[in-house]
Amino acid sequence: MSTSSGPPRSGLVYSAVGLVVAALLLGAGAFVWLNGAGRGGSLIGGPFTLEDGNGKSISDTEFRGKYMLVYFGYTYCPDVCPTTLNELADALDHLGAKAARLQPIFITVDPKRDTPAVVKQYTAAFSPRLLGLTGAPDQIAHVAKEYRVYYAEHRTGPGPNDYSMDHSSILYLMGPDGRFIAPIRADQSGTEMAAEIAKLMS
């Protein structure tokens, strides 16, 4: 029998436990939110299976432990893609030792024309380190969706190959755990790209 004016001890214990649980949940929620939304996290990127320049199947898991710098484009692009990839190659030079921990990847949004052989030749011209990937249309559609990449044909003439591609033009920096770190603007110099990337690589 209790004669004190305060709440029963069991009530205090329940409240304390409740508060701790709430704090833990809040903390966990904040952690998930920060990783999920604040720095991209699972909102951009994800598993993919594509084809390399030799027609070999490549999975994203091959790049765990390394940063990935991913760019979506197409080889029949006259201006934006060669300009960006040229700067990317320049950025690799400016990154120095850090470049060894970074895998630059070009993924085509035009698998119809960009066969493995075409992609292999195309990327080699910019840098021997640049890995070109293509695949079946559904494989490309899948990875583009994961990276939230918009792409569409824009007809330029009556022939079947008379088209250019409208496409999102951004470099995606992914961490050694495969998770999205940050977008890097494509329309800047290699020096500027390298400076941004170096800061984000730990």
Add this chain to the structure above:
Amino acid sequence: MRRSMVLAGVLTVATVGLAQGADIQVEDAWSRPALAGGTGVVYLTVQDVGAPDKLTGASTPIAAEAQLHESFVDHGVAKMRDVSSLPVGPGKPVTLAPNGYHIMLMGLKQALKPGDTFPVTLTFANAGAVGATVTVRAGGSVMGHSDMNGMNMSAPMQHQTTKP
């Protein structure tokens, strides 16, 4: 009498034609390495010291087709649309440069390697056909804003002038 009039007429037309061609100066025509059968690009600057004119097209023997295009970014999406003409006049040069106006070369008949040169013909509304020689460059970097810090921007840039 008639023959000398015809001769005078021919000479006048020829002189006027030459003068119009000489008003247009094409500078710094360059291209990037590209695959045979693939797509190439030409960048250049056009100076016009004569009457206002319009660049309406281009052609080259090394590609099936050449078209004037503009690259632009629309809400994060890179797009390219063809351009029917680009005006040029005294004090108003037109520059074709990365991520902007460019000449797209479709169906390259040969691979382009650094150091290669090839001819291009520009078509102007008034001046007609003006030729230039394009040089393939290995790099041709975009100059970023931070790259320009410390540069003497008041010094004139050196251009390689190609007269038709």
